[in-house]
Amino acid sequence: xxxxxxxxxxxxxxxxxxxxxxxxxxxxxxxxxxxxxxxxxxxxxxxxxxxxxxxxxxxxxxxxxxxxxxxxxxxxxxxxxxxxxxxxxxxxxxxxxxxxxxxxxxxxxxxxxxxxxxxxxxxxxxxxxxxxxxxxxxxxxxxxxxxxxxxxxxxxxxxxxxxxxxxxxxxxxxxxxxxxxxxxxxxxxxxxxxxxxxxxxxxxxxxxxxxxxxxxxxxxxxxxxxxxxxxxxxxxxxxxxxxxxxxxxxxxxxxxxxxxxxxxxxxxxxxxxxxxxxxxxxxxxxx
Amino acid sequence: xxxxxxxxxxxxxxxxxxxxxxxxxxxxxxxxxxxxxxxxxxxxxxxxxxxxxxxxxxxxxxxxxxxxxxxxxxxxxxxxxxxxxxxxxxxxxxxxxxxxxxxxxxxxxxxxxxxxxxxxxxxxxxxxxxxxxxxxxxxxxxxxxxxxxxxxxxxxxxxxxxxxxxxxxxxxxxxxxxxxxxxxxxxxxxxxxxxxxxxxxxxxxxxxxxxxxxxxxxxxxxxxxxxxxxxxxxxxxxxxxxxxxxxxxxxxxxxxxxxxxxxxxxxxxxxxxxxxxxxxxxxxxxx
Numbered sequence: 001x002x003x004x005x006x007x008x009x010x011x012x013x014x015x016x017x018x019x020x021x022x023x024x025x026x027x028x029x030x031x032x033x034x035x036x037x038x039x040x041x042x043x044x045x046x047x048x049x050x051x052x053x054x055x056x057x058x059x060x061x062x063x064x065x066x067x068x069x070x071x072x073x074x075x076x077x078x079x080x081x082x083x084x085x086x087x088x089x090x091x092x093x094x095x096x097x098x099x100x101x102x103x104x105x106x107x108x109x110x111x112x113x114x115x116x117x118x119x120x121x122x123x124x125x126x127x128x129x130x131x132x133x134x135x136x137x138x139x140x141x142x143x144x145x146x147x148x149x150x151x152x153x154x155x156x157x158x159x160x161x162x163x164x165x166x167x168x169x170x171x172x173x174x175x176x177x178x179x180x181x182x183x184x185x186x187x188x189x190x191x192x193x194x195x196x197x198x199x200x201x202x203x204x205x206x207x208x209x210x211x212x213x214x215x216x217x218x219x220x221x222x223x224x225x226x227x228x229x230x231x232x233x234x235x236x237x238x239x240x241x242x243x244x245x246x247x248x249x250x251x252x253x254x255x256x257x258x259x260x261x262x263x264x265x266x267x268x269x270x271x272x273x274x275x276x277x278x279x280x281x282x283x284x285x286x287x
Numbered sequence: 288x289x290x291x292x293x294x295x296x297x298x299x300x301x302x303x304x305x306x307x308x309x310x311x312x313x314x315x316x317x318x319x320x321x322x323x324x325x326x327x328x329x330x331x332x333x334x335x336x337x338x339x340x341x342x343x344x345x346x347x348x349x350x351x352x353x354x355x356x357x358x359x360x361x362x363x364x365x366x367x368x369x370x371x372x373x374x375x376x377x378x379x380x381x382x383x384x385x386x387x388x389x390x391x392x393x394x395x396x397x398x399x400x401x402x403x404x405x406x407x408x409x410x411x412x413x414x415x416x417x418x419x420x421x422x423x424x425x426x427x428x429x430x431x432x433x434x435x436x437x438x439x440x441x442x443x444x445x446x447x448x449x450x451x452x453x454x455x456x457x458x459x460x461x462x463x464x465x466x467x468x469x470x471x472x473x474x475x476x477x478x479x480x481x482x483x484x485x486x487x488x489x490x491x492x493x494x495x496x497x498x499x500x501x502x503x504x505x506x507x508x509x510x511x512x513x514x515x516x517x518x519x520x521x522x523x524x525x526x527x528x529x530x531x532x533x534x535x536x537x538x539x540x541x542x543x544x545x546x547x548x549x550x551x552x553x554x555x556x557x558x559x560x561x562x563x564x565x566x567x568x569x570x571x572x573x574x
Binding site for chain 2: 170214242262269
């Protein structure tokens with residue numbers, strides 16, 4: 001235990017950096033979204049930018065696409081992470097190499113994954129070539145469109161590939177920290193593998209991976225590089241719209257860019273709160 | 288903790304199950320991990336050495352070292368970008384450690400009033416989208432003269448990465464026994480000796496894991512660097528993004544591999560800390 005004063009000394013440096021950059025940045029961004037931009041001589045204080053955004057025809061499709069991509073990517077990542085963690089905690093030949101490969105995506109920048117996925121699943125990519133060689137298709141156009149597509153499949157693939165080990169390693173840490181006791185007890189009492197997993201392991205894993213899955217969801221919802229490289233230009237994810245508005249030569253678009261970013265933040269917070277409540281309710285029920 | 292009434296109807300036939308089935312699933316998951324991880328990396332390696340490689344050829348028709356020669360030449364600015372990325376990554380990692388280790392200790396070892404608020408503030412930068420914050424910071428940095436500078440870029444890289452360091456460290460300190468330090472003191476060791484010989488060995492896995500995350504976040508950061516660096520601070524992701532958008536596959540993929548290499552090197556040294564029993568990943572489950 002530490003005294004109050006030493007606590008403040010330990011926490012203050014980190015908190016000051018986060019507060020100044022984060023709260024300061026957010027406050028300035030918010031005031032600009034209201035039309036307060038002294039640099040270009042704008043001293044407005046209104047919701048014009050928000051209203052214009054919401055009324056613009058591209059907004060709703062972009063919002064729906066963003067929600068679809070981030071929910072599906074998070075869900076797939078969590079399911080695959082739990083499945084792989086359950087396998088990886090056992091001993092087997094070559095475990096060291098497999099574990100290393102499993103961690104590998106953590107270190108790979110999203111941009112690199114985006115390029116890799118593009119060269120793999122595009123209509124002239126490696127998969128399409130393989131499909132041609134074995135006679136599944138006779139023309140690149142017959143290969144399903146997986147990048148620059150309506151549903152953002154390529155974007156989802158990138159995020160799933162990247163985030164499975166992130167959640168998976170957290171799940172592994174949870175599994176290792178609780179040992180085998182619970183599981184053995186359930187087995188002794190006659191539960192089969194599925195029952196042990198469903199009623200013993202899963203309720204113990206889920207609270208552990210909940211924060212990690214929230215981090216992923218928020219990240220996918222707002223990140224920009226991957227949908228910019230692999231997404232369709234219309235409808236684009238909200239972050240791409242925001243970036244386009246921000247880099248528009250017309251400075252009048254700036255408040256709208258800020259408003260879009262603030263809206264993304266608001267949506268993320270609402271969805272995260274909703275997700276927390278939902279998962280807590282499910283947990284309580286399956287407890 | 289576990290409600291045993293959850294196993295109402297034992298089915299003895301199920302208990303015996305099918306051991307062979309489980310072995311098949313186990314092997315299938317391991318094969319899926321290996322194949323899934325390697326698939327998007329293969330086209331990167333092959334493309335970087337290809338001269339011409341048209342559909343539907345499964346292998347390049349002609350190999351060439353052109354992309355690699357170009358990347359090695361001063362004309363491509365890759366060496367410059369690599370040095371910038373390494374400097375920024377190293378400074379961000381060191382700063383995050385200096386700021387984050389004490390903060391993680393304060394959070395991991397103590398209960399105090401307002402702790403939830405502090406935790407929320409620390410987590411906020413990774414839940415609230417960076418885009419909303421960075422556009423505001425951009426305005427602030429213009430006034431402070433920090434745009435287009437390495438220092439400005441280092442500061443904004445701290446925003447998404449510092450929370451990871453604090454989370455990992457608070458998880459490690461939550462399982463840390465302070466009494467060892469007191470014993471060292473009572474045996475006459477000074478503060479520095481106690482830290483080096485008692486504290487440091489115990490928290491090293493956390494420092495390594497946290498540093499890995501911080502470095503990788505900085506290393507792969509694109510949007511923050513571009514907005515604050517204003518195109519003057521060229522890092523590897525900035526360069527890669529430009530090449531990927533231009534569409535020269537051979538040069539883009541060669542650059543991807545350069546971008547990957549240091550991360551793989553780091554992982555070789557840190558791999559055992561990530562999935563070991565150190566609990567370094569456990570911090571993500573606590574917040």
